[in-house]
Every structure is written in C-alpha cells, then in structure tokens.
Amino acid sequence: DPEQAARAQAIADAVRAAWSDHAQLVYGSPELAVWVGMHDPAAERVTVLRDASALPAGPVEAGATVLAVVDPTTEALEQWLDEHTYRAATVGDDAAALVVYGAPAEPLAAQPVNAAWGDVRLATLHTQAATQPGHVLPVEVEFAGAIEPGIGVSLRLLASDGAVVASSDFLLQQAGRLGLFAPPQAAPGAYTLAIILYDRATLAPIDDERGQTPTLLGTVQILP
16 A cells, blocks of 8 residues: 555654654554654654553653654554644644654643733643653643634744744633644754744634734743
8 A cells, every 4th residue: 555655754764853862662552653653753752652552551751752643543542642742743644643642741830921812812831941852841731711713723842043942722712732743853952932823714813812823822832
C-alpha cells in the first residue's frame, strides 16, 4: 500500500525529528509498530502495546516526552495520555499520527495575567518558568466571560525575532490544558509565551483590548 507506506515514513521522520535522550516511543498497536518501525525511527526506549486496552500500568515518568504513534483503533491510549500528560503536537492525519506528550518534572505555578478580548478575558495561567530542548512546557489556562462558539485559541512560544518555535491550538472554552513542545534543536535563551484568539471559520485574528495580536503573556527560558 504506497499511501500507507508514505504515511509511515512521514511518521518515522517526525519521530526522529522529535527524538532526545528523555523521549519514549509508544506504538499503540503491533500493526503500527510494523509499519512505522520498519523505517527504524528509534532503537531504544520503545514500547509496543499489544491491543487498545493495554494501557500503561502507572504514571508517566516525570520529565519524560512521550511520542505516541496512534490510529483510530488506539483512542483509549490517547484518552489515557490526555488525562495523565500534556498534549503538545500532532503530526499526521486521522488515519495515523504521531502525538507528542509531556509529563512535567515540576509543579506548575500561577503566572500574572492581563489579557482580554471584548467580553472574554484570560482569568488564570499556570505554567513553568523554564524548560529544555526536547521537553514539553505544560500550560493550563482558564477563561471567563462570554465564551462563544467558533473561536479558536493559539498558544505559542516565540523566539526573539518573532519566529514561532512551538504552538498548540484548541477551541475556546472555560478551561484548557495543553503543552508546547520545545524542539530538540531549540537554542537556549529567553522565549516569549504568547496567545492569539481567532475566528475558526476565517482564521482572522481577534485583537485584544489594547488592539494587539498576539497578546504577550510572559517569558520562558529554554535552558541548555
């Protein structure tokens, strides 16, 4: 199946691009392990689940980055990881994908917030002051006010030149829990945590109360 082989190659390439000394590769099924594994994306710290019900027996090791290879048959694995870790990035499509998750090594801390878009405001922000290349920065947010349907939220980590180093998008709702994956090749230094609200139908950004977009939330250090 050329299409399936090409999809497997793309996922294997994504695993290699995200790989680091603390990454763990989890195949949601033996079939996924065969199709993606034949491209040799990783030779160590690899787990193959025998079926969709074979979920991890305990919590993910603190500080780990989990690279999960999933498809429509492994929904239970994704749900488990969504509950126990922070989803940061997805490469692929509905047929098969690599999903990057992170388990924080330190507790999240409340950060000062001052951001609003009309009747919507960012009420709370919890995250960490620093992360490392190849790790996931965990973020928890809560919004207050008129939560209207059809509004998207894009949380981003920006380099000093404004380049997007990491991003996670989700539907605007009262609470959000997500991660930002710092690529293994990210240079140490100060990065800006920023947020954008936008119309999901047109992708047009929504200016904040100061007429700005993106809205800057603070600084995150990427350590060596």
